[in-house]
Amino acid sequence: MSDTAQPKDSHHAVFVTGPSGAGRSTALNALEDLGFEVIDNLPLSLIPRLIDGPPLGRPIALGVDSRNRDFSTENLRDLISQVRSKQDFQVEVLYLDCSDDVLIRRFSETRRRHPLAPAESAAEGVARDHDLMRPIKALADILIDTTDTTIHDLRADLAHLFGSVQGMSRLAVSVHSFSYKRGIPRGADMVFDCRFLRNPYWNPDLRGMSGLDEAVAEYVSADSRFDAFFTQVHDLVLMLLPAFREEGKSHISIAFGCTGGQHRSVTLAEKLTNALAEKGWQVSKRHRELERRANLPGAEKTG
Known part of the structure; x- marks a missing residue:
């Protein structure tokens, strides 16, 4: 992560992704506290319109996973490639990963149904999610494994990684x-x-x-x-x-x-x-x- 300020006429976007339950919401909240414009669950088809618009003057964090409307691995891969090909546009993929056992336990503790297995076990949903997201993981610029990480540790890690984006002097x-x-x-x-x-x-x-x-x-x-x-x-x-x-x-x-x-x-x-x-x-x-x-x-x- 560069500590230099981004030009005002350029974009800087971070795709925050990974399997459900790995900490995406916590990461987005932390990035919002660091000054990012956070947009979650925007349909993939609308992201190019956002990117083609005028710069917002601050970095963007885009929450993307299998729950997004019109999500597919191929669509997300194509979108990331499309954004990376643009001039005056810095893009990073932040991938939050976690072990199957811990993800299953998190869904069990919160009594949430897994979005990819609403009528089946959390274990089946976790396995499908990992299979679906594996090609995206290979595109990650930053990979954080939250298996043994508390939400407070994750926030601290993100502050260290992104706290100086756009030359922000916030501590x-x-x-x-x-x-x-x-x-x-x-x-x-x-x-x-x-x-x-x-x-x-x-x-x-x-x-x-x-x-x-x-x-x-x-x-x-x-x-x-x-x-x-x-x-x-x-x-x-x-x-x-x-x-x-x-x-x-x-x-x-x-x-x-x-x-x-x-x-x-x-x-x-x-x-x-x-x-x-x-x-x-x-x-x-x-x-x-x-x-x-x-x-x-x-x-x-x-x-």
């Missing part, structure tokens, strides 16, 4: 809370240990709550060391983020850890996320242990 920041019992989050750039703060776990009234609850946040914040700790972390992060952006980084991950990943780390992650959003940074948050225990949604966009 995506993600703030995590975690439990040291389960290890430091993968890819964390800055990690802060907050186990020295007093622990709400030992208060019976707060034990079942989390740092998302006001009572817990107030309890943690009342520790005499909290304000000084948060202020120094806050000031350090605000000093470093512009430097990271100037260096060309597109994503920074900041993590707070405590014993259980439920109270203290969540409180600090919430407070820092809100503070960065107020300063205008593009920031998301993830509470790993809360998501794991309560099946909460993924990273929540806050600014």
Whole structure:
């Protein structure tokens, strides 16, 4: 991926494709956050009209898979070839792949019918999808296997790959809370240990709550060391983020850890996320242990 800005009179399009369930929707959402114009499930026959139109001034991400109207492997291959032959048009194929077993499990967990096997098993649909998409996989410029990748890891990978498209100076920041019992989050750039703060776990009234609850946040914040700790972390992060952006980084991950990943780390992650959003940074948050225990949604966009 080039870090140079694209001319305003040129197109840049990324075809986002792969078997159903491999992460296309997550990828499109991530690219939209990075400044792409996202268009999903547009009939293949209409894409040439979009391409022949005037440039939009920003890159386009086109979601394409077997659910598109008038989809066929041959049609998509011809379309990609047609676009690649145009002058002043940069096109990339981002292919998201995943193992059969994991795809079957994902369809089972969500109780969704596979689009290629609505009246049959998910396994049959997954097998057909892989057979159908295999020729497209061979055309991929970027191949990401999501078998062992969380949606948060996928978003981070895409930020690294596409964050500098068109010379964008945006820096995506993600703030995590975690439990040291389960290890430091993968890819964390800055990690802060907050186990020295007093622990709400030992208060019976707060034990079942989390740092998302006001009572817990107030309890943690009342520790005499909290304000000084948060202020120094806050000031350090605000000093470093512009430097990271100037260096060309597109994503920074900041993590707070405590014993259980439920109270203290969540409180600090919430407070820092809100503070960065107020300063205008593009920031998301993830509470790993809360998501794991309560099946909460993924990273929540806050600014």
